[in-house]
Every structure is written in structure tokens, then in C-alpha cells.
Amino acid sequence: MLREREEEEEAKERKKQDRRARVKEAAYQERLRDWEARERRKAKEHEKEKERERLKEEDREREAKRLKEFLEDYDDERDDAKYYKGRELQRRLAEREKEIEQDGRDRQREKEELEELKTKIFSEEHDDPSAEFERMKQEREEQYKPKILIDVKLEHSRQRERERERERERERERQNKEEEEELERQAAEFEQQAAAMISSPPPPEPTESTQESDDDRGADQFTSPVATHDHPLGAEEESQTSVVSSGGEEKAVIKIWNSPVQQQQQQQPSTPGPTTAAPPPGKQKKKLDLKEVFNTDDDDDSNLGSGKKRKLVPLDYGEEKKKKEEKKEEVTKSQEEKRKHIKTLIEKIPTEKAALFAFQLDWAAVDNQLMERRIRPWINKKIIEYIGEPEPTLVDFICSKVLAGSAPQGILDDVQMVLDEEAEVFVVKMWRLLIYEIEAKKLGLMK
Known part of the structure; x- marks a missing residue:
């Protein structure tokens, strides 16, 4: 019985303690909610107060700025009457x-x-x-000393910051436009190079008058020493003349193919006269003097009475034209692929300052030739645009920093004193150019 009574008392005591703990927890949570609500209310009031102060300060600055502009633009003769x-x-x-x-x-x-x-x-x-x-x-x-409502230096710095931001935006647009123009210019240069490679004209085709004059002068001497063909061949077949060198001597071997024109000439009655006998089969390749081959004496036609005239047919340049067209297509295709590579490379270069400065460069590709041909002229041109006159010392300094592999932020800090707000734009553009030239050199896109 005693033990049961003790257990009941202990249970009652535990219940009381639990009830007191719940009451304390509830009171604590209530106070916590009140405190959090008060803090939120105070924070809102503080924010509103700060906003009111900011608006009041802006109004005072606007009024002071208006008065400053009013006094600067005030003209006694013009505004006194007003x-x-x-x-x-x-x-x-x-x-x-x-x-x-x-x-x-x-x-x-x-x-x-x-x-x-x-x-x-x-x-x-x-x-x-x-x-x-x-x-x-x-x-x-x-x-009680009056305080300046507008800090002129602060106002100027803010204005410069806004102008710098607008200048950065314009510079990005100008940079994109320059990249597009550069791409178009390179494409035009590639097309001009391709056109120059294929612009050499083919050998002039013999005209009809030249052919006729050749027939009149010396076609009678080009008589085949071998047996003639009785069947006519196509007019497009070529007349072949070859000079064979053997044992230090030149032997003229003349091969004349018949044509329909010759067949017509064969049907016409020939003028009687002494004819030359056909050489024996074993002496078809007769050693001739070049004067005899290209004899221009028209009076010797009587000696070749049995010969058959051959009207010269112009050489067929179709194969050569086809090869040149194929070459032109290959060059055009190569230039198109090169333009695609350049465009892809430009798109891969970051435009944001942080990503651009974090880009890993292959400094082994940066040498004096790349610097003198591509980087230094661009730096010199930009320095003249920013300063208004050449600055060889500054150009040499920047080139030496680039050749030494300096970080872009370090170069920016160094040129900040000279170029002021244009320094960041200059270094960003120079770093993009450096990345492009290095990658183009590695890909073999440089001219």
C-alpha cells in the first residue's frame, strides 16, 4: 500500500511538472511571436523611414541641381525681365x-x-x-556651418559611372558590329584570293581566220607519209603533230587525220603536176628539217599534187576548263569552311569580363611575329583613338606585358591611370583579339 501511494504521488508530481512545462513553453512561444511581430514591424518602419529619407535627399539634390543649372544658364539681359x-x-x-x-x-x-x-x-x-x-x-x-547638399565630386563620379555604363553598352554593340564586319571582310578577302587563283585565262582558241590563213599558207605541206584512210572521221578528232627526239636528233613525225572537208577536196579535180612518190613502209618516220616541215612556199603545192588538205580543228579545252571549274569549287568550298570556322571561333570567345579574363590562353603561341603583325597595330590604332596622338612608349609597355604573359587585370590596373574610363573597354577588346589570334593560329586560320 505504501509503495502504491508513493507511485501515485510521483505520478501526480510528474503531471504537475509537465503541466508547468507546457504553460512555460506556451508563454515562451507567445512572447516569441510577439517579439518577432515587433521586430518585423520595426524593420518595416525602418525601411519606410530610410525610403522617406532617400526620397527627401533626392528631392533636395534635384532642387539643388535645378538651382545650379538655373544660375549657370542665367542671363541678366534675357532673364531679368522674367x-x-x-x-x-x-x-x-x-x-x-x-x-x-x-x-x-x-x-x-x-x-x-x-x-x-x-x-x-x-x-x-x-x-x-x-x-x-x-x-x-x-x-x-x-x-551650424552650412553643408553642401550636392557633393560635386560624388555627382560627377555617378555621372561618369552612368556614362561609362552607356559607353560599355555602345561598345558591346560596336564590337559585335565590328566582328561581323571583320568576318565579312575576311570572307571578301577569301573570295578575292579564290578569284585571283582562278582568274588566269585559258590559252586563246584559234579563230576561224587564223585557221584559214594556216590552211592557205602551209596546209599542203602537212601531207601524211603513210597510207590515207578512205573513211571520213569526225570533225572533232584532233590533228596531232609530234617531234620525236632520238640519239640527239629531232625527227618530225606528222600525223594527219582526214576530215569531211578533206573528202570534199578529194572529190574536186586536182591540177595535174608532178607528184611525190609515197615512201616505202620502212621509212615512214623520215628525218626532216624544220624548214621543210613548216615550209611556207605556196608554189610547192604542185610537188604535193596527190596530198590531201586538212582544215585545222581548234583544240578542245573542255577537260582543262572542267579541271579549273573543279579547282574553283574546291577553293570556294575551302573558303566557306574557313568562314564557318572563324564564325564558330568568334562565338566561342566570352563577352563578359570575368569569363573573358578567366579564359585559359596558350601562351606558347604568343610570339614576336604574332605581336608585330596582329596585336601591336591594333593597340597603336586604339591608343591614337583614345588619346588623340601616338604613344609609342605606352604601346611598347602594353606589348611587353602581353608577351610576358601578364594577367589582364594587371594590365587594366596599369593603363587605368592613362586611359581612365576607357581602360576597361580597351583591355577587354584587346584580350578578345588576343584569344582570337591565338586560337586562329592553332587552327591554321591565319593568313
Whole structure:
């Protein structure tokens, strides 16, 4: 029984403790919610107060800026009639009288306060009451000293920052446009190079008049020493003339193919005269003198009475034209692939400053040739644009930093003193150019 009673008392005590703990927890949670609500309310009030102060400060700055511009642009002859005559003059005079009265009251109050301060200091125990009074007076003047509503330097810095941001935006647009123009210019150069490679004209085809004159002059000498063909061949078959060198001697071997024109000439009655006998089969390749081969004496036609005239057919340049067209297509295709590679390479280069400066460069590809041909002329041109005159020392310094593999941020810090707000734009553009030239050199895209 005693044990059961003790257990019941312990259970009651535990219940009481649990109830007290729950009450305390509930009270704590209630106070916590109240405190959090108060903090949120105070934070909102603080934000509203800060917003009101900011708006008030902006209004004061706008008013001060308006007055500054008004006074800077004010012209006495032009604006006096508007602001200081007639009704405006009367209104301003009344305001001036009120201002004079207010200034008088302020001066009187200031004098009274100074007298009170002096009396207080001299009534107290000080080693040097006069010096103490002057010190307190100086502190008072500093306290009531007018403060500048607009910090000109701060305003100028903000304005420069806004202009710099706009300049960066314009520079990005200009840079994109320059990249497109550069791509188009390179494409045009590639096309010009391709056109120059294929622009050499083919050998001129013999004209009809030249062919006829050749027939009139010496076609009678081109008589085949071998047996002639009885069947006509196509007019497109070529007449072949070859000179065979053997044992240091030149042997003219002339092969003449018949044509329909020759068949017509065979049907016409030939003028009787002495004819040359056909050489034996074993002597078809007769050693001839070049003068005999290209004999231009028209009177010797009688010696070749049995010969058959051959009208020269122009050489067929179709195969050569086909090869040149294929070559042109290959060059055009190669230039198109090169333009695609260049466009892809330009798109891979970052435009943001952080990503651009973090780009890993292959410094082994940066040499004096690349610097002198591609980087230095661009740097010199940009320095002239920014400063207005050449600066060889600055150009040499920047080129030496690039050749030394310096970080872009370090170069930016170095040129910041000279180029001011244009320094960042300059270094970003130079770094993009450097990345492009290195990658183009590695891919073999450089000219």
C-alpha cells in the first residue's frame, strides 16, 4: 500500500511538472511571436523611414541641381525681365523683407546664446576662460556651418559611372558590329584570293581566220607519209603533230587525220603536176628539217599534187576548263569552311569580363611575329583613338606585358591611370583579339 501511494504521488508530481512545462513553453512561444511581430514591424518602419529619407535627399539634390543649372544658364539681359520685374519683382521683394526679418531674429538669438555661453564659462572654474569660450564658439560655428547638399565630386563620379555604363553598352554593340564586319571582310578577302587563283585565262582558241590563213599558207605541206584512210572521221578528232627526239636528233613525225572537208577536196579535180612518190613502209618516220616541215612556199603545192588538205580543228579545252571549274569549287568550298570556322571561333570567345579574363590562353603561341603583325597595330590604332596622338612608349609597355604573359587585370590596373574610363573597354577588346589570334593560329586560320 505504501509503495502504491508513493507511485501515485510521483505520478501526480510528474503531471504537475509537465503541466508547468507546457504553460512555460506556451508563454515562451507567445512572447516569441510577439517579439518577432515587433521586430518585423520595426524593420518595416525602418525601411519606410530610410525610403522617406532617400526620397527627401533626392528631392533636395534635384532642387539643388535645378538651382545650379538655373544660375549657370542665367542671363541678366534675357532673364531679368522674367524674374525681377513687375509682379515677380514685388513677390520677391516681399520674400526678401521676410527673409531680412528672419535673419535679424536669428542673429539676435545667436547673440543671446553666445552671451549665455560666455556667462556660463566665466562662472565656472577654468584655467583660461577666454580660450575655453573661443573653443566652444568654434565648435558651435562648425555645428551650424552650412553643408553642401550636392557633393560635386560624388555627382560627377555617378555621372561618369552612368556614362561609362552607356559607353560599355555602345561598345558591346560596336564590337559585335565590328566582328561581323571583320568576318565579312575576311570572307571578301577569301573570295578575292579564290578569284585571283582562278582568274588566269585559258590559252586563246584559234579563230576561224587564223585557221584559214594556216590552211592557205602551209596546209599542203602537212601531207601524211603513210597510207590515207578512205573513211571520213569526225570533225572533232584532233590533228596531232609530234617531234620525236632520238640519239640527239629531232625527227618530225606528222600525223594527219582526214576530215569531211578533206573528202570534199578529194572529190574536186586536182591540177595535174608532178607528184611525190609515197615512201616505202620502212621509212615512214623520215628525218626532216624544220624548214621543210613548216615550209611556207605556196608554189610547192604542185610537188604535193596527190596530198590531201586538212582544215585545222581548234583544240578542245573542255577537260582543262572542267579541271579549273573543279579547282574553283574546291577553293570556294575551302573558303566557306574557313568562314564557318572563324564564325564558330568568334562565338566561342566570352563577352563578359570575368569569363573573358578567366579564359585559359596558350601562351606558347604568343610570339614576336604574332605581336608585330596582329596585336601591336591594333593597340597603336586604339591608343591614337583614345588619346588623340601616338604613344609609342605606352604601346611598347602594353606589348611587353602581353608577351610576358601578364594577367589582364594587371594590365587594366596599369593603363587605368592613362586611359581612365576607357581602360576597361580597351583591355577587354584587346584580350578578345588576343584569344582570337591565338586560337586562329592553332587552327591554321591565319593568313
